[in-house]
Amino acid sequence: MMAAPLLRAEGLVRRYRLRQGVFRHPVTVKAVDSLSLSVARGETLGIVGESGCGKSTTGRLLAGLEPPDSGTISFGGEPLPAAGHARWRRLRTRIQMVFQDPLGALDRRLTIGEQIAEPLEIHRLGSKSERADRVKTLLVDVGLRPDHGARYPHELSGGQRQRAVLARALATDPDLIVCDEPVSALDVSIQAQVINLLADLKEQRRMAMIFISHDLRVVRQISDRIAVMYLGVIVEEGDPNLVLRDPLHPYSQALISAVPTPGAGRRRDRTVLQGDPPNPAARPRGCAFHPRCPAALPVCAQLAPELTSAGEGRRVACHLVEAAGEGRKETV
């Protein structure tokens, strides 16, 4: 992580205008709120959080699929160009995105082979015969057979379709893949196959990955670093072993203790959060988590905590952790 990061985002904000209620009053929802992060070459950043926390919006912003309302993103040292720009089109060869539902991402009327060749044709990469060879190689790379190229999406199983989507994303040899819940629609036995495949691909190709999921167990399996999001902000970020074994933010603690574990016996010291997931349209003042936080202080309702270093490369946004950290410094 010494070298300049592959991707750096600073102060990203993304607002959506929704119309709610009987009178369709417009409401502004901040899906992402001054979010900063970076990804090094070959590094996998896992982003976890519950529905509405802004993790998918973050993924779309970082992939350049939609522009932030404010903030900057640089990729390979240069600012991310605006959509539709010639440079933006070229950038598509270097950043790719993979979604949850492979059937929705594939065209039912084209064969798998035609769809994998499509990015090569759009970006005019290679001759016709070179492309055909490349498609075969890609199919094998993702664990399919060359003859799968002649099939249509409905002729493949869910796991095979997700492999085909991955092959298409890899066609242009991207530097970064943004995966949004790539294994959530798959059965357990197939999920493990695709996770292993992703781990192999990032190893072989030294490709950076942003892996977005609600499933902490899956994210841990694949990530070099993880970021926990709550209502549009990162509340904790760092090494997965640190964050998942010894979470500092009360929300990370609750999220991790809520994960059911087979064979661990009956639920023991679980922190069950009270209340519902918050509504992004009615963001609480101060720390967005304070109404559900079991340890909230008066200051939490007033002031939003900053994401600050908590040692060992970890960053946490919590007044309690900050206070404890300062306490530690004084005693040293």
Added chain:
Amino acid sequence: MTDACKEPIIEIADLHVAFDNVPALHGVDLSLRRGESVGMVGESGCGKSVTWLAALGLLPQRAQISGSVRLAGEELLHEPASRLDKVRGGRIAMIFQDPASALNPVQKVGDQIIEVLRLHRGMERHAARAEARRLFDQVGIPDPARRLDAYPHEFSGGQNQRIMIAMALAGRPEILIADEPTTALDVTIQAQILDLLQQIQREMGMALVLISHDLGIIGELCERVLVLYAGRVVEEAPVDRLFAQPHHPYTQGLLKALPSLETKPHRLVAIPGVVPSATDLPMGCAFAPRCAQRVERCGEWASELASIPNEGRHKAACLHVASELAPAEVVAA
């Protein structure tokens, strides 16, 4: 552990289901004692939901069903709807994955519960409303008196599932069947709903069937687990036994394929291949083509569910278990 002398409240025997002559369930046996919690786990299409939809007469007409489903000794299968209507929502209640689509969107939630109370408990309106308020309180809906007059869209997903649970409890069920009750919910809300299910199961002494693809959830809530694969029960055991000593290669595979937060990250051991489609089941054991321990005979016949030697409550449908049994059988003969 549940008292062994307790009688089964429901007994399903040799249940077969086929759709347009394509078999989906190949003889499922399941018995449930009063107050017991049983988990059913398996991947999509394994038959875990179809078992209960068939047992309660909720499958479409074209489904061909045979076998037996006895509720406290009385046969339910092929009974007329008029009789089943008294059982469904009454003695046996069911909740599903998506609470929003199970509730009527244009009727106040209170009226929907009151309907159940009048139908199954013959209460008059005033008493039913008071009881509905009590049920809302029991499942943790804040401000129940006022919330009875709200519509489903005014509640969050987790609260709607609480309302579904309240409706299920309204008929004072002896058995609650929860089919993926938390799959559509966020993990912190899932923890709330699982806590609630466990608490009411204990309070009301009701039997609970939890259908899930997630072994973690099953492990936390259930005493006994059935693992299904391609329309058959392949393993059945007390929950701790199943996690400690899975016998069927499919169960072993499922456990190894599951990423965990507890252990150090290691490469997952994936089960190769895919679940066979119902129209194209292999001969013999349906898992054999994906099984690392298969022998030639696995492709010839499907083993019946048999007890593991010296472990009467642990059963597996695998040739390896059956062949261990063979010498004992010879002695017995």
